[in-house]
Amino acid sequence: MPGIKELKGTLSASLREGLLSHAVLIEGEKGTGRKELALWLAKAILCKSEERPCERCSVCRKIESGNHPDVEIYGGNGGARSFHIESIREIKNSLWLAPNESEQKVYILLNIENMTQEAQNALLKSLEEPPSHARFILTCDNRRNLLDTIVSRSTVYNLEPSPREECASALLENFPDLSEKDAELFSIACGGNFGAAKALIQEERGDIVFLAAKTPELLRGGNYYSLAAELNRKCAARADFSEYLEKLLNITGRCGIDRAAGKKTPVKVTPMEAVKTSEIIERGKLAVLQNCSVDLIESWLCMELSRVFGGNL
Numbered sequence: 038m039p040g041i042k043e044l045k046g047t048l049s050a051s052l053r054e055g056l057l058s059h060a061v062l063i064e065g066e067k068g069t070g071r072k073e074l075a076l077w078l079a080k081a082i083l084c085k086s087e088e089r090p091c092e093r094c095s096v097c098r099k100i101e102s103g104n105h106p107d108v109e110i111y112g113g114n115g116g117a118r119s120f121h122i123e124s125i126r127e128i129k130n131s132l133w134l135a136p137n138e139s140e141q142k143v144y145i146l147l148n149i150e151n152m153t154q155e156a157q158n159a160l161l162k163s164l165e166e167p168p169s170h171a172r173f174i175l176t177c178d179n180r181r182n183l184l185d186t187i188v189s190r191s192t193v194y195n196l197e198p199s200p201r202e203e204c205a206s207a208l209l210e211n212f213p214d215l216s217e218k219d220a221e222l223f224s225i226a227c228g229g230n231f232g233a234a235k236a237l238i239q240e241e242r243g244d245i246v247f248l249a250a251k252t253p254e255l256l257r258g259g260n261y262y263s264l265a266a267e268l269n270r271k272c273a274a275r276a277d278f279s280e281y282l283e284k285l286l287n288i289t290g291r292c293g294i295d296r297a298a299g300k301k302t303p304v305k306v307t308p309m310e311a312v313k314t315s316e317i318i319e320r321g322k323l324a325v326l327q328n329c330s331v332d333l334i335e336s337w338l339c340m341e342l343s344r345v346f347g348g349n350l
């Protein structure tokens with residue numbers, strides 16, 4: 038997965054110098070590779086090879102498969118408040134026991150924004166005075182969703198979504214049938230977030246991206262009704278329509294900016310069109326949140342966008 042190379046370099050260097058904090062907090066949006074980086078760091082901490090992590094020794098392989106007795110993983114894909122204090126109690130019970138095979142123990146706590154307030158408070162105590170053999174690797178979507186005291190006791194590493202070009206080339210590697218043009222388009226539509234783009238393709242929901250990409254052209258040609266019909270067919274569900282709005286916003290925004298800078302873009306959008314489109318989409322998103330009928334918002338959107346792209350109704 039791209040985008041985490043630089044961070045691996047930074048973490049490797051702090052580990053080598055003995056400067057790595059006993060509590061590392063990896064912050065990044067979904068799809069940026071938080072869990073991958075957490076596992077990689079656990080390997081780097083426990084692997085005994087010269088080049089750490091070697092990804093080949095038994096330590097590295099046990100961690101990768103989730104079978105290392107000194108690496109405990111908690112949390113994961115549950116929703117808000119799904120990460121309970123019971124898990125922190127379990128951690129406390131084993132925290133002061135000596136490691137089994139290695140010299141250190143690593144506790145990986147994933148998506149800690151899902152922790153209850155009670156669990157966060159309990160975790161705080163373990164973070165304050167851990168035994169010297171213990172290390173914590175925490176991941177979250179955004180530090181603002183955590184207690185300040187947890188953030189202040191950790192060293193935070195921010196995982197940025199990978200740059201667009203990196204995302205596009207990783208998509209081409211993963212999906213050999215994808216054309217270069219489509220890889221670029223998916224990358225732009227997902228704001229360079231490789232995980233998000235990959236999921237869209239795997240779940241065969243790429244149609245939404247293609248529809249967003251051809252929206253300006255359809256409207257320029259005065260095809261208001263065919264856009265409305267396609268939206269009706271492909272984005273009848275509120276979640277799909279929201280996704281369409283987000284992709285359209287990303288595509289027009291990025292192409293507008295690139296065009297202003299004189300770069301070639303996969304979709305033709307002037308900077309002024311991009312600005313106007315973003316205003317309309319913000320209003321559309323609000324309407325979606327307010328539970329207006331999706332049908333109604335779609336018709337309204339087509340009409341508003343028609344004005345931007347100069348189509349005649």
Ligand SMILES: [Zn+2]
Binds near residue numbers: 090091093094096098
């Ligand atoms: Zn190794």
